Amino acid sequence: MEILLLIKYGELALKGKNRPAFEKKLCENIGTQLKGTDSKIIRKFGRLYVETLDKYFDRVSTALKNTFGIVSFSRALQAPKEMGKIEESALILAGELFKGQRGSRFKVAARRADKSFPLNSYEIACRLGDLLLKSIPGLKVDLNNPDWILNIEVRDSVYLYGPEIKGPGGLPLGSSGRSMVLLSGGIDSPVAAYLMGKRGLKIDAVYFHTPPFTSEKALSKVKELAEILSCYLLSISLYTVPFSEAQVRIKERAPAAEMTLLMRAAMMKMAEKLAGRRNCNSLVTGESLGQVASQTAESLRFTGNQLSLPVFRPLIGLDKEEIIEIARRINTFETSIQPFEDCCTLFTPKHPLIRPNLKRMQDSFRSLEIEELLEIAVNSADVFTF
Numbered sequence: 493m494e495i496l497l498l499i500k501y502g503e504l505a506l507k508g509k510n511r512p513a514f515e516k517k518l519c520e521n522i523g524t525q526l527k528g529t530d531s532k533i534i535r536k537f538g539r540l541y542v543e544t545l546d547k548y549f550d551r552v553s554t555a556l557k558n559t560f561g562i563v564s565f566s567r568a569l570q571a572p573k574e575m576g577k578i579e580e581s582a583l584i585l586a587g588e589l590f591k592g593q594r595g596s597r598f599k600v601a602a603r604r605a606d607k608s609f610p611l612n613s614y615e616i617a618c619r620l621g622d623l624l625l626k627s628i629p630g631l632k633v634d635l636n637n638p639d640w641i642l643n644i645e646v647r648d649s650v651y652l653y654g655p656e657i658k659g660p661g662g663l664p665l666g667s668s669g670r671s672m673v674l675l676s677g678g679i680d681s682p683v684a685a686y687l688m689g690k691r692g693l694k695i696d697a698v699y700f701h702t703p704p705f706t707s708e709k710a711l712s713k714v715k716e717l718a719e720i721l722s723c724y725l726l727s728i729s730l731y732t733v734p735f736s737e738a739q740v741r742i743k744e745r746a747p748a749a750e751m752t753l754l755m756r757a758a759m760m761k762m763a764e765k766l767a768g769r770r771n772c773n774s775l776v777t778g779e780s781l782g783q784v785a786s787q788t789a790e791s792l793r794f795t796g797n798q799l800s801l802p803v804f805r806p807l808i809g810l811d812k813e814e815i816i817e818i819a820r821r822i823n824t825f826e827t828s829i830q831p832f833e834d835c836c837t838l839f840t841p842k843h844p845l846i847r848p849n850l851k852r853m854q855d856s857f858r859s860l861e862i863e864e865l866l867e868i869a870v871n872s873a874d875v876f877t878f
């Protein structure tokens with residue numbers, strides 16, 4: 493059986509000149525998500541619709557819940573603009589909603605976008621409300637606290653729908669450009685990637701690995717995270733950059749207390765180089781203020797100091813518990829907590845600097861003479877696509 497889904501998206505954010513471009517992007521992204529489900533996407537008069545088959549409903553529903561920009565979607569019935577036909581559909585839908593044990597108190601919410609339709613919204617609602625009361629025994633109207641709402645919209649055609657299933661909201665992926673996330677195997681950076689994807693950034697990822705200090709398994713964990721994230725971020729290119737030589741150089745030349753900060757600064761520089769090649773407009777990290785020594789305001793000032801791209805840190809004001817809650821929701825948590833070593837934990841000094849002096853750190857960075865090593869490392873990146 494064919495079914496129709498009516499999709500609502502963030503109308504406020506999409507007002508004005510940008511709207512057609514946003515809508516187009518959203519359609520493309522829904523199309524990518526729905527591959528293999530025999531679905532058709534229809535765009536007309538400020539709404540999107542998906543036509544699909546009943547047997548694909550679960551798959552389509554999961555895909556839409558993962559598509560940024562969608563505020564909600566609902567199964568809908570379509571009727572021609574004739575009151576008789578509209579009433580027929582309203583009875584079918586109300587019967588289903590009532591039978592679905594949603595309760596007996598209902599309300600009709602009507603919206604007339606086509607002002608040439610002879611009844612106004614109020615009249616449509618009254619007419620259908622009366623009909624339902626008369627035809628389905630046991631129903632009661634409750635405008636303030638209904639168990640269910642029968643929605644009706646008069647547009648190019650008439651659409652009737654019941655409950656709205658929530659989408660993730662946000663902006664269509666890619667509508668804010670492209671960004672490079674520094675993706676480690678931890679809990680935080682996958683969440684950061686998800687959140688910035690939700691604000692419309694198409695995400696590329698870079699992972700710095702340090703064989704033989706870190707194992708192949710640490711790398712597979714990051715690949716697994718990229719794969720999970722691709723449910724939301726569509727395809728992801730993951731760049732893996734060999735960081736061992738640079739790391740050894742830092743260990744040889746820098747005081748132990750400065751090591752983590754210098755490594756972070758080096759990673760940021762390399763990420764920016766890659767970002768330039770991929771036309772990214774920004775970097776994303778999973779840093780959260782004060783979470784560790786390298787994430788104090790002074791530390792962030794230094795590690796982000798030598799960059800020209802903006803660095804987005806969407807977790808900056810979140811507690812670990814809040815971050816974990818999102819990680820669980822987006823399904824990255826269980827993978828993130830697998831115990832594989834990460835390059836920085838191995839080289840972490842016992843007493844890292846908490847309030848580094850910017851000038852001194854910049855001098856230390858210069859004395860590493862590491863530019864060429866960083867360039868070589870970035871040039872020997874491998875890329876995996878998920």
Ligand code: ATP
Pocket residue numbers: 673674675676677678679680681682698699700701759776777778779783784786834835836
């Ligand atoms: P995460 O859970 O994301 O690893 P964390 O709390 O462990 O974060 P740090 O290890 O201090 O924090 O890393 C801070 C940020 O630096 C990470 O969120 C990530 O964006 C980036 N980062 C750290 N290590 C790597 C790495 N090996 N490759 C790529 N990015 C990294």
Ligand code: MG
Pocket residue numbers: 676677678834
């Ligand atoms: Mg980490």
